[in-house]
Amino acid sequence: MTLDRPPRIATWLLEHLAPGPRNESLAGDLLEELRSGRTAGWYWRQAIDAIVIACSRQFLNHATAMLYAMVWTTLVPAWLRAIGSIEQRFNLSQRFGQMDWPWSILCDWGLLLAANLFFLGAGIAIFHLPHLWAARKLSLRPLTHGLLASAPTLLTVWAALVVLPKIFPLQNAANSLDSSPAASAVPHLQVAAMVVRLPFFLVILAALWGTASHHTNHGVSLST
Amino acid sequence: MTDRSYLGEFELMILLAIVHLGDEAYGVPISRELECHRGRSVSIGSVYAALERLESKELVTSNLGDPTPERGGKAKRYFRITKEGLRQVHETRRVLTRLWQNIPVPKGERA
Numbered sequence: 381m382t383l384d385r386p387p388r389i390a391t392w393l394l395e396h397l398a399p400g401p402r403n404e405s406l407a408g409d410l411l412e413e414l415r416s417g418r419t420a421g422w423y424w425r426q427a428i429d430a431i432v433i434a435c436s437r438q439f440l441n442h443a444t445a446m447l448y449a450m451v452w453t454t455l456v457p458a459w460l461r462a463i464g465s466i467e468q469r470f471n472l473s474q475r476f477g478q479m480d481w482p483w484s485i486l487c488d489w490g491l492l493l494a495a496n497l498f499f500l501g502a503g504i505a506i507f508h509l510p511h512l513w514a515a516r517k518l519s520l521r522p523l524t525h526g527l528l529a530s531a532p533t534l535l536t537v538w539a540a541l542v543v544l545p546k547i548f549p550l551q552n553a554a555n556s557l558d559s560s561p562a563a564s565a566v567p568h569l570q571v572a573a574m575v576v577r578l579p580f581f582l583v584i585l586a587a588l589w590g591t592a593s594h595h596t597n598h599g600v601s602l603s604t
Numbered sequence: 605m606t607d608r609s610y611l612g613e614f615e616l617m618i619l620l621a622i623v624h625l626g627d628e629a630y631g632v633p634i635s636r637e638l639e640c641h642r643g644r645s646v647s648i649g650s651v652y653a654a655l656e657r658l659e660s661k662e663l664v665t666s667n668l669g670d671p672t673p674e675r676g677g678k679a680k681r682y683f684r685i686t687k688e689g690l691r692q693v694h695e696t697r698r699v700l701t702r703l704w705q706n707i708p709v710p711k712g713e714r715a
Contacts (some may be wrong), residue, residue, distance in 0.1 A: 406652050408671075411675050426648055
């Protein structure tokens with residue numbers, strides 16, 4: 381029996397989970413084969429294969445960016461500590477607190493955002509420098525794109541981190557951090573460090589994602 | 605000596621299939637050609653992944669055909685080997701032929 385319509389779910393997954401310029405032609409090829417006598421099981425296998433291969437390629441193309449984002453964000457706790465000590469030294473919280481609303485909030489958050497954007501910008505710039513040096517071409521486009529992408533992404537992730545704990549309360553974990561002995565507090569500290577690093581990791585990755593594939597070797601071999 | 609990497613086995617097979625198929629080289633016939641000669645099924649996704657690599661190395665070029673109703677309105681992508689691709693196919697054959705010389709034949713098989 382020849383199937384006329386492809387399995388809907390498999391087609392949807394293929395269209396949405398297999399990114400790439402060849403997606404449409406590939407989907408057409410699978411449909412052509414299905415209509416020439418292949419089974420639905422064959423279609424499913426081919427669709428899943430295509431998704432796995434496309435995702436692996438995406439992962440490999442961006443492996444450098446992911447690794448870099450992980451390494452760079454290990455500096456986040458130290459950076460936040462440095463900002464905190466500068467804030468304390470110049471008594472900024474108190475100065476901002478004396479301002480009228482909304483300037484007090486705007487200055488406080490604005491300073492934190494600017495400091496964090498500086499950290500992110502430095503990370504993005506350092507990632508691109510070796511590639512620009514290797515290409516012997518000064519192009520500020522990837523850097524500008526990265527920086528422009530940083531601010532909205534950072535704000536979105538921060539907003540999510542403010543909202544999410546309200547939905548999934550983490551208060552118990554924070555309380556146990558204060559009361560528990562040192563040995564059992566270590567995992568909580570690790571979790572806290574990861575939560576602090578998460579927005580920075582996501583922002584750097586988002587900023588580097590579009591440009592990283594141009595820097596990586598396109599000749600990555602995938603087995604059949 | 606050239607300063608580029610040699611073709612992988614699967615890439616070489618795909619390039620040869622494209623040459624065999626001529627103007628009709630798109631995903632389905634390429635996969636069928638490979639299945640026919642290898643004697644086992646081929647994932648069309650892996651064929652496209654290899655074609656994408658070959659295109660990025662400028663060993664093949666591609667162009668979209670017209671969308672057809674039997675393919676759900678999706679266009680075929682036709683592939684064609686480039687001059688450099690053909691040169692690399694011949695280069696790979698030359699190297700492999702030299703390497704195959706004086707390889708002992710297993711017992712019970714004819715040379």
